[in-house]
Structures are given as structure tokens and as C-alpha cells.
Amino acid sequence: MADPVVPKLKLGSQGLVVSAQGLGCMSMSGSGFFGPPKREDDMIKLIRHAIDSGVTFLDTSDFYGANANEILIGKALKEGYREKAQIATKFGYRSVDGKMEVCGDPAYVRSACEASLKRLDIDCIDLYYAHRIDTRIPVEIMMGELKKLVEEGKVKYVGLSEACASTIRRAHAVHPITAVQNEWSLWTRDLEDEIVPTCRELGIGIVSYSPIGKGFLAEGPKLLQNLTETDFRKRMPRFLNVEHNKIIFERVNEMAKEKGCTAAQLALAWVHHQGTDVVPIPGTTKVENLNQNIEALSVKLTPEEIAKLESFASGDIVKGERQVFMQTTWIYSETPPLSSWNGN
Structure with a gap:
């Protein structure tokens, strides 16, 4: 079989063109979220x-x-790779007195952007996301600073991560939002009722993080056996309910065998079939997994197969919240009205 081709697509309606599948790089560095550090080379x-x-x-x-x-x-x-890539990075989390907080203060937004440019050693960030929404200040205040960064040529396009529909609308009214990044997979579909329709109405692209269920839809219960004690997935409610949720993986895996692909490829193919305005960004630290993820682009699903897959992980089947701290998700991302802002 010929090597699958990764097509390009327009992400959002502002002009950004990216590969139809991205690469989540979080697990490559020693943050403790996905176990020990990996070899830099x-x-x-x-x-x-x-x-x-x-x-x-x-x-x-x-x-x-x-x-x-x-x-x-x-x-x-x-060595020439900058010109070939589209770089998306984020700001918003910072440590204050040893505790993590979300910050959208304009001065912080600017300093975070300039620090990211320096670390990345680039002149302009292709897509700059608010990693989470600071619910203490109106989103318009944060967006005003991001608009300035675009006008100054430090950022090309602006995105939001885990933002609710009303926040997306308010932000988009200040400066066009190119992409919204949310968790979206077969077993995480809470964004489909409000977020997806809002993005499509406004011409905003959708970036799916954890499209393979943080690895669970690839390996099922076996995944937990190989996790280090520091791996954050060990504390996630859905992984704590593995005995209940394993049936989801088993059904996906059985269907994958029938289609001649892996469970991970089938789960990833489902995300790809959600629309040409959706770009999943599966993460990996292994070349073989990357190659298999690319092959998911060649897995074709009929409407009947899509419906069957979705029935495996409907809302009443999945047990446990998708995050440890649900207060950092889009459900709780509403910000105060702009009229309430006095600059403090």
C-alpha cells in the first residue's frame, strides 16, 4: 500500500493552512504528566x-x-524546518506562590508571547491560543492585547482552548478567532451541542486534542499497567473507572479488527470524519505510533459505521469526568461582562 498523503486544509476562515492532522508535543518534555523526560535527540x-x-x-x-x-x-x-511547519503555542497558566493559576491579564499576555517567541527562536507565532480562560476578567480585555500582538506581527492567528460558546462569540467580536481547541474523541463529546455549531457559524476551525482518549482508545486497560506513578492519567476519573469503561475499548477494538486497522486508527478516523474544519492533534513519542496515526487518514467510514462507533461510547455508557479539574474546562469559562471592568 502506498504511503498515505497528509492533505492540507484551511483551519478557520482567516487564512491559516495546516496539515489535516497535527502533532501534539506535550508528552515529549518532562512535565511529569506523561511519565519521565524523553531523550531530546x-x-x-x-x-x-x-x-x-x-x-x-x-x-x-x-x-x-x-x-x-x-x-x-x-x-x-x-536546519530549514521552520519554513515547513505551522507552530501553535499557548499562554495562560502561570505559577503564583507555588500554585497554578489561569491569567489573561494584558501585561501577562504580552510577556508570555515574547517569552515564547524567544524560546521557540522564531519571529512570529502562527497560532497563539489562550490555554484556558481567565474567568476573573472580561475576555474582551485579553483579546484586545492579542489583537495588538497580531498588528505588531508577533502573532499571525489567534485561538482559544476550552472556551464556552458565549466566550467564543465575545472574543471573536474583538478580533477574529481562527481556531478553538477542545478535547474531542469518541468518548468525549460534550462540545457537540454548543461549541461545534458556534464555531461553524462563525467560521472558526476546531482542533481536537486527546482524539484517542489520552491513549485509552488505543490500548484500553493495558495502558494503565505501563504508566508511571507520576502520570496524570492515573488520577483521571475515567481511568479510575477502567473496569466499567473497558467495554468501550473492547467494542472499538473489535470493529477495528473487522476493518483491518488498529483501535487507535479507528478512533482517530472517527474524528477526521467529523468535518474538514476539524484537525486532530494526537500526541506521541514514538515514530511507529506517528506513522500509524498518519495511516488513520486512509480509514474510510460509512455513516452506518460512524453511528455504530458512537453507540459504543454514548454519554450514558462512559463513566467518570474527562478531567480531574473540570473547573478548567469550557463549561466554566464564562467571564464577567466588559461593562463591569474597572481595570483592577
């Missing part, structure tokens, strides 16, 4: 292999690996 080779294979949309954040992930990406972009 190996990760640079993986990133370059991804770009050479057509996966050019790289997703990172200043939060990943306590800045280390952006530095890693910056090193991987040397």
Missing part, C-alpha cells in the same frame, strides 16, 4: 520525521515541561 528526530511525512502542524505550550517543550520545538525547527 529522539524527540527532535520525531518532530522532523513528522514534518517530513506531512504532519506540519505542531502543538505546544509554555506550560508543557515548564517551558522545555517550546525550547525543544525551537531546536527541531532549525
Whole structure:
């Protein structure tokens, strides 16, 4: 079989063109979320292999690996790779007195952007997301600073992550939002009623993080056996309910065998079939997994197969919240009205 081709598509309606499948880079750096640090040289080779294979949309954040992930990406972009890639990074999480908080203060937004540019060693960020929404200040205040960064040429396009529909609308009214990044997979579909229709109405692209259910839809219960004690998935409600939720993986895996692909490829193919305005960004630290993820682009699903897959993980079947801290998700991302803002 010929190597699958990774097509390009327009993400949103503002002009950004990316690969139809991206690469989540969070797990490549030693943040503790996905176990111990990985060898830097190996990760640079993986990133370059991804770009050479057509996966050019790289997703990172200043939060990943306590800045280390952006530095890693910056090193991987040397030797002519910057021109081939689209770089998405994020701001919003910062440490205050040893505790993490979400911040959308304009001065912080600017300083975070300039620090990311330096770590990435690039002149302009292709897509700059608010990693989470600061619910203490009107979203219009944060967006005003992002608009300035675009006008100054430091950022090309603006995105939001885990933002509710009303927040998306308010932000978009200040400056066009190119993409909204939310968790979306077969077993995480809470965005479909409000977020997806809002994005489509406004011409905003949708980026799906954790499209393979943080690995569960690839390996099922076996995944937990190989996780280190520091891996954050060990504390996630859905993974704590693995005995109940394993039936989801078993059904997906059985269907995947019938179609001649892996469970991960089938779950990823389902996301790809949600529309040409959707770009999943599966993360991996292994070349073989990256290659298999690319092959998911060749898995074709009929409407009947899509419906069957969705029945495996309907809302009444999945047990446990998708995040440990649900207060950081779009459900709780509403901000105060602009009229209430006095600058403090």
C-alpha cells in the first residue's frame, strides 16, 4: 500500500493552512504528566520525521515541561524546518506562590508571547491560543492585547482552548478567532451541542486534542499497567473507572479488527470524519505510533459505521469526568461582562 498523503486544509476562515492532522508535543518534555523526560535527540528526530511525512502542524505550550517543550520545538525547527511547519503555542497558566493559576491579564499576555517567541527562536507565532480562560476578567480585555500582538506581527492567528460558546462569540467580536481547541474523541463529546455549531457559524476551525482518549482508545486497560506513578492519567476519573469503561475499548477494538486497522486508527478516523474544519492533534513519542496515526487518514467510514462507533461510547455508557479539574474546562469559562471592568 502506498504511503498515505497528509492533505492540507484551511483551519478557520482567516487564512491559516495546516496539515489535516497535527502533532501534539506535550508528552515529549518532562512535565511529569506523561511519565519521565524523553531523550531530546529522539524527540527532535520525531518532530522532523513528522514534518517530513506531512504532519506540519505542531502543538505546544509554555506550560508543557515548564517551558522545555517550546525550547525543544525551537531546536527541531532549525536546519530549514521552520519554513515547513505551522507552530501553535499557548499562554495562560502561570505559577503564583507555588500554585497554578489561569491569567489573561494584558501585561501577562504580552510577556508570555515574547517569552515564547524567544524560546521557540522564531519571529512570529502562527497560532497563539489562550490555554484556558481567565474567568476573573472580561475576555474582551485579553483579546484586545492579542489583537495588538497580531498588528505588531508577533502573532499571525489567534485561538482559544476550552472556551464556552458565549466566550467564543465575545472574543471573536474583538478580533477574529481562527481556531478553538477542545478535547474531542469518541468518548468525549460534550462540545457537540454548543461549541461545534458556534464555531461553524462563525467560521472558526476546531482542533481536537486527546482524539484517542489520552491513549485509552488505543490500548484500553493495558495502558494503565505501563504508566508511571507520576502520570496524570492515573488520577483521571475515567481511568479510575477502567473496569466499567473497558467495554468501550473492547467494542472499538473489535470493529477495528473487522476493518483491518488498529483501535487507535479507528478512533482517530472517527474524528477526521467529523468535518474538514476539524484537525486532530494526537500526541506521541514514538515514530511507529506517528506513522500509524498518519495511516488513520486512509480509514474510510460509512455513516452506518460512524453511528455504530458512537453507540459504543454514548454519554450514558462512559463513566467518570474527562478531567480531574473540570473547573478548567469550557463549561466554566464564562467571564464577567466588559461593562463591569474597572481595570483592577
